[in-house]
Amino acid sequence: MLIVSCPNCGITAEETEFHAHGEAHITRHAADSSDDQMETYLFMRKNPKGVHFERWRHQNGCGKWFHMARCTMTLEVFGTYSAQTYAPPEELLAQIDAKRPGWRTPS
Amino acid sequence: MSTRLATGGRLVNKSRAVKFRFNGKHMDGFEGDTLASALLANDQMLVGRSFKYHRPRGIVAAGPEEPNGLVNLGEDGTFEPNARVTTTELFDGLTAQSQNHWPSLEFDVGAINKYLSRFLPAGFYYKMFIHPRPLWKHVYEPIIRHSAGLGRAPKSRDVDTYEHFYSFCDVLVVGGGVAGLEAARTAALSGARVMLMEQTAHWGGRTPVDGGDIDGKPAQDWIDATVAELSVMENVTLRTRTMAAGVYDHGYVLGYEQLTDHAPEMAGPRHRLWRVRAGHIITATGAIERPLSFAGNDIPGVMLAAAVRDYAVNFGVSVGDRTVVVTNNDDAYLTAFALKHAGLDVPAILDARVLPQDSAVMTQAKALGIRVLMGHAVSSVQGVKRVTGVSVCSQAGEGAVLEEINCDAVAMSGGWSPVVHLWSHCGGKLKWDTANACFSPDPDRGPLGADGAQFVTTAGAATGMFQLDDALNDAFAAADGTLRCLGLKLPKGAKASKAEHRDEAPMAPVWLMPQGAAVKLREKAWLDYQNDVKVSDVRLAAQEGFVSVEHAKRYTTLGMATDQGKLSNINGLATLAGALGEEIPAVGTTTFRPPYHPISMASIGGEARDAAFQPIRRTPMYDWHNANGAEWEPVGQWRRPYAYKRGDENTHDAVMREVTNTREKLGLLDASTLGKLIVKGPDAGAFLDLMYTNMMSTLKPGKCRYGLMCNDNGFLIDDGVVARIDEDTWLCHTTTGGAERIHAHMEEWLQTEWWDMKVYVANVTEQYAQIAVVGPNARKALEKLGGMDVSKETLGFMDWADGVIGGFNVRVYRISFSGELSYEIAVDASHGQAFWDALMAVGADLGVMPYGTECLHILRAEKGFIMIGDESDGTVIPQDLNLHWALSKKKEDYLGKRAHLRSHMADPNRWKLVGLETTDGSTLPDGAYAVAEGKNENGQRNMIGRVTSTYHSPTLGKGIAMGLVHNGPDRMGEVLEFPGTDGKTYSARIVDPVFYDKEGEKQNV
């Protein structure tokens, strides 16, 4: 069972206070999108062995959403950050680069 | 004979006698005994029968690794099967029964299996019971079921209570032996929060038995001093009788504390499950001695060498008068010495090693007058229910008997294996330790925590440091390293506790005794005592191609019993490696999974039992419903009245009465469970236009509108009436149980997609008791209460208004889910019961009756209103339900809009909602499928539709239903066939789903 830090209220707590909601930074496609875009938006998800970005909610806590970067293999948590963003912060990416060189180009 | 000695027994209090019963027989023990030591003191060596061959089995070990000593403990409400005698502390009045035999332990019919053992090799059940298939269910399974299993299942309710406890520390030390104490002492010096768990009732582990000085004083003195030092430190929590059962991700550990098992008269919970979150874990879990594989090593009286000395030293119990020690290492000599010092006879030590010269302990043994036979082994053990002697052979040979030695006990030692379970639970890797012939933790490949750093360190024997001085140094280093990981420091001058190094000759790996044992001997050389796996079985598995250790384990069931292979694993691996001609590390180990030792199911449940098993959500009128005949229906965690039974009425009749009464007079429904969300802000209208398929921004204040919600996949997820409160505030009703889900859904879109929108949402579901006042007399009732104009002119259909009725501050919604004249009235929850009472009182003359959810369903079904969860199931879109009118064409976007255009969603062949009416007036079975001619590619009847809701309508006097049918709306009048599970086939005609008051005149009066 993971421990998770909520960037919204500053609480670090066990996973039972939180709920995971799948991959982060999915682009919503709507009205004028093509079928392929809709397929990508609704169904296509990464399943990486290693660095992954996820959406979480502090369900039994402040109720707020946030993002988390973690390793699906070791369960190492690289960091949590605001839900109101389209991409992980550069600072966090640099930290991950240092810990997992080459992660951006999976073999 | 095993018996109580006149001297010895450091853990028993001989001034406190304790009485207990085993298989109905009265026995005596002492305070401080385990059930195992007390049984042995009463010469009860035979404690059970093995799982497969029903062979007589005696106690082998003295700790949680014990494979044989499992009993049914206690009676009735305190009954527990498979209790381990070696970990069960004796108390006055304890009752225990042995397991897995019939009719008795002494005479067991199942023991016939042992004569059949040639025919019951590894994989027997797989091979035998696979064919012919029809025999499976009625012949094989009942027979196997009858003969399988160990203890009985409890029949009475557990009378005890259990609890959890959340605990946090910097350093958790597991194991209260000298290594654990040293690690805890060292870690605590830094000021870190330290917790130390010990599974037994005593500190110090085996060191007091094995002897040695620490810091110049006897080990026991050092232990006492260290415990005293730790117990006064504010930053240290000490816990005995608490076993760390498992290590999980991010430093999570489950500790299993047995509070009253040793003293059932004590008040309070029986077990406490510690849910510990530790910054770092030090496992000082010690080591387990390995048995040796020789013929007859399962005969009662053959025990682990260290266990024999534990019983003598700790409990003052001798397991036999004449004990032959058989070993491949120096450690077992300590047993011979302990027995000699207790005045018992050790006729010989059979040492499989051939050393260039006598080791120190050999010299010592000889000085005590013990024969030491180097290079010798057990060819076979004599005896049936008790050892009577051993045949001696050369270890190097095939078992030719050189000599017979009479004895009544055999103390064996195949070397020691570190307890690596907790290290391995969360991914810690092992390395092969050639010197000690065991797997030990690989310190460079430990389990990794939240920050990516290793969070478990081993200490002492758990590391593979078996000598006292090495163990203490290792424990100190483990604590020091742990503190560094945590950014903490030891105070200057902190030093490790010191012990003398003992000279030891190297051990020699011995996996079979004698090394060339023929088949006849191998067939009697047990690896797994509990599951009856022998050396020959593992060899057979290898021969049949089970080369992976995980496969061989499952094929032979080696290590799959309740002891999880604590004794058998390494010997089994070595045997498999031998059979495959591979090195042991190349074969690898099976996976270590929690718990380390079984823990009670009830401790996992904790407080969650009886009334507290799960949260039950109650409305403010719950007690009234309960007192007035409510039969409850669970709706999510809510409890709603299904129907209110009167007198001798059955449930169906009650429902029929409620429907008729509501249609004809006046019904009250507790609708408090409906979700209520306040959505407010300058962008609230625009936001709700995205949330709902229909337009909500155009709703006028004071008005209500029914709305549908889809997810972005297009599927229907909720519905409800939305009321506009003022210019920037809306109140959205959700389905029962939908409040939290839809609240989260709205917040998700607001926080993660449209975070620029100025909207706040609040869940006010439970602020209100909401009561539906329904039926032709509804208005009269409210007018009688008075205080508010509820006329059609002032409060028309789909209007809402705040006001005062009968002195209550209320919000009244003119909405109807029944098709009748209906007011849904919200009042503050704290006044809900009083308002309900007022309505019941004023309605007395108007024929008022409360109605439940089944009546609600029939009322809505008669009107063709859909129900989320009946007509929808997560794969249904509004178009399937002919709800096109609720899909805005003006809006550019709403959740699900684009998805509705995807090919499968727009497919004209989707099943669509219709009404169904049986041709004979009966009621269609719920969930029945409509079938068509022909079969699909799987050979099943083709299906063209299914029933989604079905009821008997008292209003129409016949069965009515709704269903989703292929091309349904185009097939009006057609009769479909619905095979039921009762063997009957039902015929139903496709009709309009609105059965009652098609024009909607009754609700709009």
Added chain:
Amino acid sequence: MSEAVSALKNAVYIAGIAEISEMGAVGMITLRGDLAAKPLQKAAVAAAGVNVPDQRQCLTEGTGGMAWMSPDELLIMCAYDDANAKLADLRDKLAGTHALAVNVSDARAVFEVRGPKAREVMAKLAPVDLAPASFTPGMFRRTRIAQVPAAFWMPQEGVFRVVCFRSVAQYVFDVLCVAAQPGSEVGVF
């Protein structure tokens, strides 16, 4: 209007290692908005009678008080009978600003867990570090109690106030009583 009836009508349990009591009807207002905005702060302080608490803090004085719920939400506490008037006043003061204030007094149940073993009772049910050095009076924690969401704070040492949804009041009372059963002292705090 009838007498306001709380979920458990002031139920108490005194036989255990801590005293559990339902506190009856308590006034509560949820206020959502920009917590940094001065007008909102002023209105909130006027309603609660205490300053705006810092992140994860709770301030109380008499029946008044205020808890930090999330970055855009405060919980204002007052006497039950004052809630509607305070709400009207809040709405008045916040007219024209983007904020949401609603009365949630009836949607909640409030318990008190009192006694030297109160910390242990709470630590059996909430996955929170309740050691005296870690959780101190004035802190406010939203978490779960066994299987339901709840929030609690300590108005003083030895006393916890626990807030949960009204519908699960009986459940929360039941689990608190189990956790406080006689003989269940843990002996760590």
